[in-house]
Amino acid sequence: MINANTDRYPELREAVSALCERFGDEYWRELDDSRDYPEAFVKELTDAGWLSALIPEEYGGTGLGMAEASVILEQINRCGGNAGACHAQMYTMGTILRHGSPEQKNKFLPEIASGQLRLQAFGVTEPNTGSDTTKLRTRAEFKGDYYEIYGEKVWTSRVQHSDLLLLLARTTPLDQVKKKSEGLSVFLVDLRGATGDELEVHPIQTMMNHETNQVFFSGLKVPRENLIGEEGRGFRYILDGMNAERTLIAAECIGDGYWFIDRASAYAGEREVFGRPIGQNQGIQFPIARAYVNLRAADLMRYQAADLFDQGVKSGAEANMAKLLAADASWEAANVALQTHGGYGFARDYDIERKFRETRLYQIAPISTNLILSFVAEHVLNLPRSY
Numbered sequence: 001m002i003n004a005n006t007d008r009y010p011e012l013r014e015a016v017s018a019l020c021e022r023f024g025d026e027y028w029r030e031l032d033d034s035r036d037y038p039e040a041f042v043k044e045l046t047d048a049g050w051l052s053a054l055i056p057e058e059y060g061g062t063g064l065g066m067a068e069a070s071v072i073l074e075q076i077n078r079c080g081g082n083a084g085a086c087h088a089q090m091y092t093m094g095t096i097l098r099h100g101s102p103e104q105k106n107k108f109l110p111e112i113a114s115g116q117l118r119l120q121a122f123g124v125t126e127p128n129t130g131s132d133t134t135k136l137r138t139r140a141e142f143k144g145d146y147y148e149i150y151g152e153k154v155w156t157s158r159v160q161h162s163d164l165l166l167l168l169a170r171t172t173p174l175d176q177v178k179k180k181s182e183g184l185s186v187f188l189v190d191l192r193g194a195t196g197d198e199l200e201v202h203p204i205q206t207m208m209n210h211e212t213n214q215v216f217f218s219g220l221k222v223p224r225e226n227l228i229g230e231e232g233r234g235f236r237y238i239l240d241g242m243n244a245e246r247t248l249i250a251a252e253c254i255g256d257g258y259w260f261i262d263r264a265s266a267y268a269g270e271r272e273v274f275g276r277p278i279g280q281n282q283g284i285q286f287p288i289a290r291a292y293v294n295l296r297a298a299d300l301m302r303y304q305a306a307d308l309f310d311q312g313v314k315s316g317a318e319a320n321m322a323k324l325l326a327a328d329a330s331w332e333a334a335n336v337a338l339q340t341h342g343g344y345g346f347a348r349d350y351d352i353e354r355k356f357r358e359t360r361l362y363q364i365a366p367i368s369t370n371l372i373l374s375f376v377a378e379h380v381l382n383l384p385r386s387y
């Protein structure tokens with residue numbers, strides 16, 4: 001494995017790698033074939049406490065910082081795994097931690113930390129409104145002791161492997177609010193008691209092994225005490241969580257990128273064509289070297305975003321830039337690794353094609369590259385808002 005000399009937390013990396021080594025290429029390849037959830041891996045990761053990294057010790061978590069949490073997820077992907085199966089367990093709880101009441105924190109965080117409760121589903125995106133989040137149509141009607149939810153979400157990942165879902169829904173109609181970001185609320189939905197009449201889950205098949213779904217709500221009841229924070233301020237709460245999500249996903253891309261570079265370099269050194277290793281040709285070397293350079297730069301931005309977050313300083317711009325740079329760098333590294341492997345890059349047994357499909361997602365989710373550029377243009381460069 002290539003060591004970048006910016007690698008921080010070597011002991012943490014070693015411990016996570018030791019766990020990941022028990023779940024090698026074959027494990028992930030077989031799951032990719034059967035489209036199954038990596039249950040055994042997620043259980044071990046949870047039992048070892050890695051997924052509770054961001055939960056403070058007073059609630060039973062490991063109380064680590066964002067930089068360390070990012071290294072945990074990076075290391076999973078760097079070892080050939082796919083942290084996307086469970087990464088949301090690490091950060092979705094942040095909305096409760098930052099905006100929940102003391103009762104909500106005491107009730108949910110210890111059980112999330114121990115893994116007794118899985119909170120790894122997050123319902124924001126809708127089929128008709130996509131990136132235009134504030135136009136979302138799912139609504140929560142207040143009925144006294146509870147709310148009733150009506151509407152539909154799409155790409156709601158891991159719902160079938162989650163006990164709880166963090167849901168963004170409209171509580172005040174769009175035409176009755178001053179700003180379109182107002183009137184949205186966040187709910188912690190307990191999926192365990194839901195019946196098929198109130199909640200329907202339709203799995204979506206995707207190009208990689210990722211459990212994701214279309215979810216229909218027809219009057220699902222959510223107790224009033226499961227509203228997080230104040231009614232109508234949910235959009236702000238969700239935005240607060242996005243910096244963590246983007247920084248952590250940037251780290252996964254960096255892990256993917258290093259994995260591709262490792263594989264490409266090893267193969268280029270071994271594979272002999274025309275009587276010499278293909279890696280002796282600069283036409284092969286240079287693209288690998290360039291991908292590595294870009295990856296290292298993205299890696300620095302990940303740490304900057306994580307460190308600012310840990311210092312409690314605004315990190316929106318850095319988190320977005322880290323996500324964009326890292327997703328681009330991992331995608332570049334993926335293409336380079338595929339090209340370096342020639343025909344074998346397409347063979348299932350080399351795992352390049354699997355990781356290639358997996359890392360492509362991050363050009364689109366959880367926020368697409370264009371929307372990040374738009375954020376930087378408007379909020380960092382003060383250019384006029386385009387939408």
Ligand SMILES: Cc1cc2nc3c(=O)[nH]c(=O)nc-3n(C[C@H](O)[C@H](O)[C@H](O)COP(=O)(O)OP(=O)(O)OC[C@H]3O[C@@H](n4cnc5c(N)ncnc54)[C@H](O)[C@@H]3O)c2cc1C
Nearest residue numbers: 122123124125130131155156157364365366367368370387
């Ligand atoms: C596998 C997978 C898992 C996901 N998991 C979750 C999840 O768990 N929870 C959840 O809430 N969501 C999830 N998502 C949704 C994801 O966040 C969205 O797909 C993403 O935000 C883009 O939204 P969209 O697909 O509706 O694309 P659209 O908003 O329809 O955009 C389509 C394209 O147009 C571009 N575009 C749109 N508007 C503009 C503009 N103004 N300027 C320039 N370009 C523009 C976009 O960049 C994009 O490339 C997941 C998606 C996938 C594919």
